[in-house]
Amino acid sequence: MDTNTFCPVIDYLRLSAHYYADNKAFVGIDEITYHKFYSRVQTLAGCFKTYGVEKGERVAIWLPKCGEYPLAIYAAMEIGAVYVPMDGSQPLDRACKILGKSEPMVLVTDCARFEALNFEYPSSIQLIILIDADLSFEVKPGFSARVIPLLRLPYMGIPLPQPVTCDKHDLAAILFTSGSTGVPKGVKISHGNLHHFIYWAINTFGLSCKDTFANHAGYHFDLSTFDLFAAAAVGAAVWVIRDDEQRNVNALIQGIKKYHVSVWYSVPSVLILLNNAQFDRHDVMCSMRYVLFAGEVFPIKHLRDLENYLPDECDLFNLYGPTETNVCLYYRVEKSVLQGNKPVFIGQPLPGLTIDVIDERGQSISKEGCIGELLVKGPCVTPGYWRHYDSVNSEHHAKGYHATGDLVSYERGLLTYLGRKDRMIKLNGNRVELGEIEVAISSMQEIKEVAVIAELTESSQYIVAYYSLAEYENKVNSITVKQYCAQKIPRYMIPKFIRRLPELPKNANGKIDYIALKDLSKKHQEKSTMSGIAGVDTVEKVI
Incomplete structure (x- = not known):
């Protein structure tokens, strides 16, 4: 891509399959050239088309991290369909909510998840592709969808389909995030949104066909769009890091060295794991050109440690943006800033974007040190939510801007992140609505009231749930609550600590007093044993 002329991301793959046919599109156990990979994409897309999938239809993908995941993503795009990536590790209950809301025509999954559905799936699904079924697989008679x-x-x-051309307003994906009502909320991502980000990335970082990208993020997470589409835009290789490797330090170290990873993009917590590992840093990290991080605040002392063992020519970048904007701000980390004691800046807007910081009265502020909410306007902003009206942002999106809910201030003309104005947090890069956790726990028959808070320490952030019981003598405890949560919400949303109280504190208006709960939680932190408190379960770490 030499100019800023709009280009749908599927065209990146089509062009690389022609100009970089023999280059490796993926390395590791998924190793395949661009030419062969695109041929597989066309075959799967042909199947979709044969069974009636048209432009704009949804293709849901419910898989663990594997080589077939990007295959399904690109196959959907090849015929102009919209891919709906789902977290492979999320519980069945939540997966069914996403399937029900997105109403896909196709589901790409594996045998284990197919069996877990137990034939309970939306009537919209006409075709199910099983990535691990053998050739002799047959489904029971009377099954409505073709499997x-x-x-x-x-x-x-199956005949190969004619490649479909998309314009910048067409949808490319729907990314489901945590919803405060307990139902996941789908963020619509257009081809124009993706092009704006990828065009900026390949030019800012000087990406080329000689690079190898580490794909650490799950495909349901917006970070993954960089790994897949920026690599395809320049004919570079991608190493797909499996679920069981994502926090396996030895696997990460071996992969970085073996595949000569030059571009890394992940949440900070993973890089902190590498910080704490014992290995020959010069030998392993010598190929690294860029380390990019996003999704949460990177504690400055850990970022300093990381910078110390990266090659001198390797640049560190903080990329910022909610799912509704993907990346909208960026900051190249300066060595001088690393010597301070505050988190690094979230930086400046990408070209073509406009930002505004507003106070509680809705007035713009630009004076250094003044705190306000960040608003973003431009081609990065989502066209909206999928079949959902959001009282804060649905009308904003129609006008091309997004109110992030993040509190920021200016310093040296750059923006600093100061926290949230609502109850949504970022945890290990995952967006978590604390209200969704409350909805899940409150659905337990034995629970009378529940309140969920987030605690921030110097080096981490975690979730704490407080609850009271309808009948205090019953046998519900923190373990049973966690086990129940595991059936309702993803693992990363399960509270680290769950504590029982006779009654939850209330404010003057009779509402749950979250400030009082935060004070109580701080007292728990200060107790070395974190146990033996009257009226509170013994604290147990999440399994």
Whole structure:
């Protein structure tokens, strides 16, 4: 891409399959060239098309991290369909909510998840592709959707589809995030949104076909769009880091060295894991050109440690933006800033974007040190939410801007992140609505009231839930609450600490007093044993 002329991201793959045919599109156990990978994409897309999938239809993908995941993403895009990526580790209950809300025509999944559905799926689904079923697989008679093993496609004589052209307003994806009502909220991502980000990235970082990207983020997470589409735009390789490798320090170290990773993008917590590991840093990290981080605040002392063992020519970048804007601000970390004691800046807007900081009266502020909410306007902003009206932002999105809910201030003409104005947090890069956790726990019959808070320490952030019981003598405790949560919400949303109180504190208006709960939580932190408090369960760490 030499100019800023709009280009849908599927065209990146099509062009690389032509100009970089023999380059590796993926390395590791997924190793395949661009030419062969695009051929597989066309075959799967042909199957979608044969069974009636048209432009704009949804293709849901419910898989663990694997090579078939990007295959399904690109196959959907090849025919102009919208991909709906789902966290492979989320519980069945939440997966069903996403399927019900997105109403996909196709579901790409594996046998284990297919069996877990137990034939309970939206009537919109007409085709199910099983990536790990053998050729002899047959579904029970009377099943309404067509179920086909991926292995069978090359033998079915399916015609290759005509590549579909998308414009910048067409939807590329729907990314479901945590919703405060207990129902995941789908953020619509257009082809124009993706192009704006990828065009900026390949030019800012000077990416080339010689690079190898580490794809650490899950495909349901907006960080993954950089790994997939920026790599394809320049004919570079991608190493897909499996779920069981994501926090396995030895696997990460071996992969970085073996595949000569030059571009890394992840949440800070993963980089902190590498900080604490014992290995020959010069030998392992010598290929690294860029380390990018996003999704949460990077504690400055850990960022200093990271910078100390990266090659001198490797640049550190803090990338900022909610799912509704992907990346909208960036900051190249300066060595002088690392010597301070505050988190680094979130920086300045990408070209073509306009930002505004407003106070509680809705007035713009630009004076250094004054705190306000960040608003973003421009081609990065989502066209809206999928079949959901948001009282804060739905009308904003129609006008091309997004109120982030993040509190910021100016310093040296750059923006500093200061926290949230609502109850949404970022935890290990995942967006978490504390209200969704409350909805999940409150659905337990034995629970009378529940309140969930987030605690921030010097080096981490975690979730704490307080609850009271309808009948205090019953046998519900923190373990049973966590086990119940595991059936309702993703693992990363399960509170680290769950504490029982006879009654939750109330303010003068009779509402749950979250400030009082935060004070109580601080007292728990100060107790070395964190146990033996009257009326509170013994504190147990999440499994």
